[in-house]
Amino acid sequence: MFSSGKEIPSGFSFGLAASTTKPSSSNGLTTLTAAPTTSVQPAFGTTTLTRDDNSEVTNSSETREPKPQFTFLGGQLKLESPWRNMDWTEERRTSLMETITSYRPSCEEVPQARVLLLGPVSSGKSSFISSVQSVFNGRVTNRAMVGSFSSGFTKKLQSFNIRGKKGEDHTGLVLCDTMGMSEDGMTGLTLHDILSVVKGHVPEGHKFSPDQPVSASETVGYVKRPSLKDKVHCVAFVVDASKITTYPKGLSTTFKQLRKHISDLGVHQVALLSHVDQVCLQTAKDVTGVYESRTIQDVMGKAAALLGMSTSYIVPVKNYSSELDLDVNTDVLLLSAVDHILQYADLYFQDNAPQNKELKTALDL
Secondary structure (H helix, E strand, O other), X not given: OOOOOOOOOOOOEOOOOOOOOOOOOOOOEEEEOOOOOOOXXXXXXXXXXXXXXXXXXXXXXXXXXXXXXXXXXXXEEEEOOOOOOOOOOHHHHHHHHHHHHHOXXXXXXXXXXXXXXXXXXXXXXXXXXXXXXXXXXXXXXXOOOOOOOOOOOOOEOEEEXXXXXXXXXXXXXXXXXXXXXXXXXXXXXXXXXXXXXXXOXXXXXXXXXXXXOOOOOOOOOOOOOOOHHHOOOEEEEEEEHHHOOOOOHHHHHHHHHHHHHHHHOOOEEEEEEEOHHHOOHHHHHOHHHHHHEHHHHHHHHHHHHHHOOOHHHEEEOOOOOOOOOOOHHHHHHHHHHHHHHHHHHHHHHHHOOHHHXXXXXXXXX
């Protein structure tokens, strides 16, 4: 249906340097207020500067919004009010589960929305799939193989049906897992292969190899004429919150180039900020504080710059890892991310509805 119109070199690959940033922690509770150093509050639209002798200089040429108030709690910055609103209740979890279970693509010829998860090695792609499956299974499971090898555990294209509660049929959502981006540029997924997956040419179970790109002549089961249901309908990038500041500079260029090619195919993209519990101690203790954390808000801003997208496309997630039991609040955060993804997947079907395609063809003429 869509084509990027450009020849992509099969040798193009991604690079990534792995590192882990541990959250700091300390004791004490101090309330900090972003206010000027004098007792007089400046009028909105002015900037108050203070000389060494404590006299004021007012510069009305600069306009700055008042800074938010926050609390220094346990070594982390906690905002007085959340920067996104969430309903952390059992009722909300039930509502989200029903919404996802009842979801069906708005395009009749497509039974399920296919969402491709893309990101560096160990960013949390497979863990996210397993965590979402755990929510619907009612217990923590790891159906998607999760590992910590430097080159990643997943080597092939795997599609996971997200099923409803035990005994129910699968939902209208399929999460696709694949090889991650590697730091050595030799074992990671290539741009050519990524676009081949998005276009629907790559068969289920295909094992990727950088020195053997996907092709009609060499790939067993290659789909020459993929239908709409074979294609990827949304891409969800996954980046590790604990590594945002240590990812190599070139990765941002890679992400932006990749996003451009995927956008040329008419596929919408969102992003998941994983491992948020590793950058904020308070969120690790209580996930309901994720949208009150100044630290996570700042990291999300860095993730937006890395990916070249607005923060409105990015949602934080906490995957199940060492836990044996489900947690309502973690479930709500995970299910909210899935609901976020489905909204953008459905935009693809709206764009490709028969009447919209006919209109687009007419306009192109």
